[in-house]
Amino acid sequence: MTVAPEKNPPVKLPNEPAITPQIVAEHGLAPDEYERLLKIMGRTPTMVELGIFSAMWSEHCSYKSSKVWLKKLPTKAPWVIQGPGENAGVIDIGDGQAAIFKMESHNHPSYIEPYQGAATGVGGILRDVFTMGARPVANLNALRFGDPENAKTRHLVSGVVAGIAGYGNCMGIPTVGGETNFHAAYNGNILVNAMTVGVAATDKIFYAAAAGIGNPMVYVGSRTGRDGIHGATMSSTEFNEDSESKRPTVQVGDPFVEKLLLEACLELMATDAIIAIQDMGAAGLTSSSFEMAAKGGLGLVMELDKVPMRETGMNPYELMLSESQERMLMVLKPGREDEARKIFEKWELDFAVIGHLTDTERMVLTWHGDVVGNIPIPPLVTEAPMYERPWTLTPLPAELDAAKVPAPEDWKASLLTLMSCPDLASKAWIWHQYDHLIMGNTAIRPQGGDAALVRVPAAPQGTKSAGHKGLAMTSDCTPRYVQAHPETGGRQAVAEAWRNITAVGARPLAVTDNMNFGNPQKPEIMGQFAGAIMGMAEACTALDFPVVSGNVSLYNETEGRPILPTPTIGAVGVIDDIATSAGSRLDQSGLALVLIGETKGWLGQSIYLRELHGREEGAPPPVDLAVERRNGDFVRGQIVGRRVHACHDLSDGGLLVALAEMCLSGGTGACIKLPQGIAAPHAYLYGEDQGRYLIATDDGGALVEAAQKAGVPAVLLGYSGGPNITVDGLLSVPLQELRNAHEDWLPGYMNSAA
Amino acid sequence: MKAAVLVFPGSNREGDVAQAIELVTGRRPQMVWHGDGDFEKVDLIVVPGGFSYGDYLRCGAMAAQSPVMAEVKKRAAQGVPVLGICNGFQIVTEAGLLPGTLMRNSHLKFVCADVHLRVETSQSLFTNRYQAGQVIKVPVAHAEGNYFADADTMKRLEDRGQIAFRYCGPDGSIVDGRGNPNGSSSNIAGVFNDTKTVLGLMPHPENAVEPMFGGTDGKALFEGMVEALS
Numbered sequence: 001m002t003v004a005p006e007k008n009p010p011v012k013l014p015n016e017p018a019i020t021p022q023i024v025a026e027h028g029l030a031p032d033e034y035e036r037l038l039k040i041m042g043r044t045p046t047m048v049e050l051g052i053f054s055a056m057w058s059e060h061c062s063y064k065s066s067k068v069w070l071k072k073l074p075t076k077a078p079w080v081i082q083g084p085g086e087n088a089g090v091i092d093i094g095d096g097q098a099a100i101f102k103m104e105s106h107n108h109p110s111y112i113e114p115y116q117g118a119a120t121g122v123g124g125i126l127r128d129v130f131t132m133g134a135r136p137v138a139n140l141n142a143l144r145f146g147d148p149e150n151a152k153t154r155h156l157v158s159g160v161v162a163g164i165a166g167y168g169n170c171m172g173i174p175t176v177g178g179e180t181n182f183h184a185a186y187n188g189n190i191l192v193n194a195m196t197v198g199v200a201a202t203d204k205i206f207y208a209a210a211a212g213i214g215n216p217m218v219y220v221g222s223r224t225g226r227d228g229i230h231g232a233t234m235s236s237t238e239f240n241e242d243s244e245s246k247r248p249t250v251q252v253g254d255p256f257v258e259k260l261l262l263e264a265c266l267e268l269m270a271t272d273a274i275i276a277i278q279d280m281g282a283a284g285l286t287s288s289s290f291e292m293a294a295k296g297g298l299g300l301v302m303e304l305d306k307v308p309m310r311e312t313g314m315n316p317y318e319l320m321l322s323e324s325q326e327r328m329l330m331v332l333k334p335g336r337e338d339e340a341r342k343i344f345e346k347w348e349l350d351f352a353v354i355g356h357l358t359d360t361e362r363m364v365l366t367w368h369g370d371v372v373g374n375i376p377i378p379p380l381v382t383e384a385p386m387y388e389r390p391w392t393l394t395p396l397p398a399e400l401d402a403a404k405v406p407a408p409e410d411w412k413a414s415l416l417t418l419m420s421c422p423d424l425a426s427k428a429w430i431w432h433q434y435d436h437l438i439m440g441n442t443a444i445r446p447q448g449g450d451a452a453l454v455r456v457p458a459a460p461q462g463t464k465s466a467g468h469k470g471l472a473m474t475s476d477c478t479p480r481y482v483q484a485h486p487e488t489g490g491r492q493a494v495a496e497a498w499r500n501i502t503a504v505g506a507r508p509l510a511v512t513d514n515m516n517f518g519n520p521q522k523p524e525i526m527g528q529f530a531g532a533i534m535g536m537a538e539a540c541t542a543l544d545f546p547v548v549s550g551n552v553s554l555y556n557e558t559e560g561r562p563i564l565p566t567p568t569i570g571a572v573g574v575i576d577d578i579a580t581s582a583g584s585r586l587d588q589s590g591l592a593l594v595l596i597g598e599t600k601g602w603l604g605q606s607i608y609l610r611e612l613h614g615r616e617e618g619a620p621p622p623v624d625l626a627v628e629r630r631n632g633d634f635v636r637g638q639i640v641g642r643r644v645h646a647c648h649d650l651s652d653g654g655l656l657v658a659l660a661e662m663c664l665s666g667g668t669g670a671c672i673k674l675p676q677g678i679a680a681p682h683a684y685l686y687g688e689d690q691g692r693y694l695i696a697t698d699d700g701g702a703l704v705e706a707a708q709k710a711g712v713p714a715v716l717l718g719y720s721g722g723p724n725i726t727v728d729g730l731l732s733v734p735l736q737e738l739r740n741a742h743e744d745w746l747p748g749y750m751n752s753a754a
Numbered sequence: 755m756k757a758a759v760l761v762f763p764g765s766n767r768e769g770d771v772a773q774a775i776e777l778v779t780g781r782r783p784q785m786v787w788h789g790d791g792d793f794e795k796v797d798l799i800v801v802p803g804g805f806s807y808g809d810y811l812r813c814g815a816m817a818a819q820s821p822v823m824a825e826v827k828k829r830a831a832q833g834v835p836v837l838g839i840c841n842g843f844q845i846v847t848e849a850g851l852l853p854g855t856l857m858r859n860s861h862l863k864f865v866c867a868d869v870h871l872r873v874e875t876s877q878s879l880f881t882n883r884y885q886a887g888q889v890i891k892v893p894v895a896h897a898e899g900n901y902f903a904d905a906d907t908m909k910r911l912e913d914r915g916q917i918a919f920r921y922c923g924p925d926g927s928i929v930d931g932r933g934n935p936n937g938s939s940s941n942i943a944g945v946f947n948d949t950k951t952v953l954g955l956m957p958h959p960e961n962a963v964e965p966m967f968g969g970t971d972g973k974a975l976f977e978g979m980v981e982a983l984s
Contacts, residue, residue, distance in 0.1 A: 442967060
């Protein structure tokens with residue numbers, strides 16, 4: 001098929017302004033990008049056409065700075081059904097079932113309007129998953145806030161958490177996991193990354209590619225209002241002191257309508273009436289219609305006056321660029337409109353045929369019979385700007401000599417300080433606001449293990465849960481490592497996500513990545529991006545852990561100050577029988593505590609160094625991927641072989657923090673003794689060496705022996721029991737005292753006056 | 755036991771309670787759409803949790819006016835047992851089947867957590883498998899579960915044994931507000947109507963019926979109903 005020529009230029013609407021360089025600039029198009037547009041169009045665009053180019057070529061929609069790098073990530077494995085490029089990634093989890101998942105950012109809107117920004121972030125990612133035919137079974141989120149001392153932080157935490165809760169709880173999808181960190185680098189740009197995991201039948205997966213000339217294009221869901229216009233463009237620029245004035249570009253969510261939309265879509269999907277379906281996310285009707293037509297190699301005519309409208313006096317420009325929530329666009333088989341309409345009417349949702357597919361490969365927009373926009377589709381995609389921006393890699397900092405880091409003066413105080421610092425303090429204040437139990441399938445809850453574990457419903461579209469199979473899910477990233485050395489940090493983020501899945505006994509299967517960075521036009525920021533991708537690609541390859549979906553958020557800067565580079569890794573794994581999984585709760589006395597993996601005492605970029613000595617220095621801990629895999633495979637084998645009572649991976653804060661977390665979640669103390677000949681106990685206890693796990697087991701001797709046979713370092717450190725956490729000769733802290741310190745920080749902070 | 759589970763636009767724990775009923779009876783309950791005022795005869799009507807009609811206006815207020823609730827009121831008056839859980843408790847209260855009201859949690863936030871409940875009486879078709887004074891652990895998940903009734907109503911509830919469950923400490927003690935997740939008057943978690951054929955409660959026994967998924971302390975509620983109604 002070739003693009004049909006344009007017959008007549010579109011009509012100009014009353015009051016339509018002339019296209020000036022200033023208007024072009026306000027649409028975020030660089031002068032050379034506008035030249036490209038003129039070449040494609042062969043004439044001056046109308047306002048609606050300019051708006052469409054602006055949205056489609058925004059960083060948010062076009063990935064113009066990141067695409068060349070994203071291609072370097074491995075995306076294939078025998079179990080991958082759909083990799084990046086669709087609404088979400090799809091993997092085979094056996095028994096004719098697929099897990100469909102993705103993580104997406106809503107950073108800019110959440111800073112401007114935290115409740116609605118975060119809520120619509122959840123709404124958007126849920127739609128990405130159920131538009132492919134899956135019933136969502138779990139939500140996770142990764143949040144980064146500024147310094148707690150920053151005047152805005154408390155307000156942002158409160159709004160974001162309430163927004164996520166408000167949307168997810170009403171939808172009836174359990175929010176089962178995530179992470180929350182604080183750092184001054186996020187003072188002006190918080191990160192809200194939301195992830196949804198859904199389950200579908202492998203033979204009932206829906207895609208966006210339109211097909212069938214003449215077939216109707218149907219609009220369903222909420223009516224279109226004036227909210228969120230230019231959201232995609234706003235999300236593709238840096239903040240400055242006027243950013244607050246961008247509040248009208250933030251969408252407003254209605255989870256009740258989305259719940260109806262979910263049920264109505266799944267009901268229609270159970271029939272065979274749908275050819276293609278796409279949710280209206282960023283850039284709303286523009287990107288959804290464009291993607292459907294482009295993927296199908298077709299054209300379309302849309303009669304914009306038929307779009308259900310919430311407000312009077314709306315014009316084509318507003319209709320095409322609105323980011324009103326809870327809307328879907330679909331192509332139906334001819335003659336199936338009435339059947340579909342009945343379902344949406346039952347759920348009290350709008351349903352309108354707003355256009356049809358053509359063979360012209362053009363997007364023709366009409367308004368009360370007049371053509372108001374006419375854009376050739378393929379060149380807008382193929383000729384889209386793509387940048388190989390200059391990049392400078394961050395050099396690897398010198399290794400920090402652990403012997404030059406002082407031991408704590410007061411050991412007990414050091415543990416209390418770490419366990420109550422903002423990054424390590426209990427986040428129960430947050431996750432108790434999320435319904436994490438609805439659907440009745442949550443086997444490992446927040447703080448119950450390294451990954452959340454959710455039973456897979458036996459019938460994908462039903463609610464009957466019978467099977468034994470579980471999905472393990474986690475989200476992870478250590479931004480301070482990525483900042484220090486992006487390649488190591490990228491590698492570590494993937495490895496830790498893999499380790500989290502492993503630590504509950506599940507097989508890690510695939511990854512969704514949410515790349516949050518600063519301004520890509522700065523070579524050092526582009527270098528952070530490039531380095532992180534290189535590290536991630538290496539780790540994903542070595543661990544057979546392909547990337548199947550993802551999202552890029554750039555320009556996370558305010559007045560020139562960037563965030564810490566944050567490539568959040570969301571990961572999914574599967575376990576055949578949930579009964580063989582392990583949590584991290586130390587809830588029984590007399591269990592042997594065995595440390596798996598090698599401990600050198602790596603203090604560079606550690607939480608200990610930062611919280612106890614105020615230093616963020618040195619190289620981050622190296623990740624040996626072969627060792628990671630060997631240790632992880634061993635641990636997983638022991639867990640599913642039922643030789644492990646509890647397991648926790650070692651990460652922030654190292655061995656002693658991991659032990660403290662296990663004791664607190666299970667309510668049992670422990671007593672350990674360092675091995676002979678440890679020169680620097682503080683490095684041994686607080687070092688953040690990678691590839692390690694702490695295991696509680698009935699038979700420590702057998703575990704150590706099995707490890708030795710597998711060539712895995714293992715050492716028996718002590719036993720669970722008693723009311724204290726004790727390290728022989730160094731410290732003994734009553735569990736209750738530790739619990740108070742750990743659990744009181746966040747509620748105390750949130751309840752104190754700003 | 756034949757059961758019907760109502761489904762309103764915005765209901766979201768109907769699947770959880772249907773699953774619990776199926777687990778105990780081996781039989782899937784009938785799911786009844788809110789517009790359906792004429793559903794088949796059943797032994798038990800369940801009004802499930804969720805956000806009916808988005809909980810806009812006031813929790814449960816719109817659902818209480820739906821065609822299906824007019825029928826539920828009629829059948830409740832004839833003695834058909836009704837179980838309202840969470841949003842269902844709010845709905846049956848708004849419909850006038852139970853006294854009192856559910857207000858916003860005292861801390862103003864949604865709360866999802868395991869809580870301890872003291873079973874106040876075993877003398878009902880819902881609680882016959884429990885013992886009076888028994889402490890059970892089940893989760894709550896709500897933003898408006900703060901039970902309130904005027905002093906006369908509270909006294910009548912106490913005198914007539916209409917209080918089904920109270921929030922308590924792990925040992926069953928009721929001291930100050932400890933263990934009370936929402937500021938509820940008198941730590942009330944669930945109440946009966948005066949014939950004890952209608953039970954409304956905020957906690958979710960349907961999410962505590964399997965050992966690996968929240969424990970089994972809620973299962974006896976469903977088993978007790980089966981015993982009484984089969």
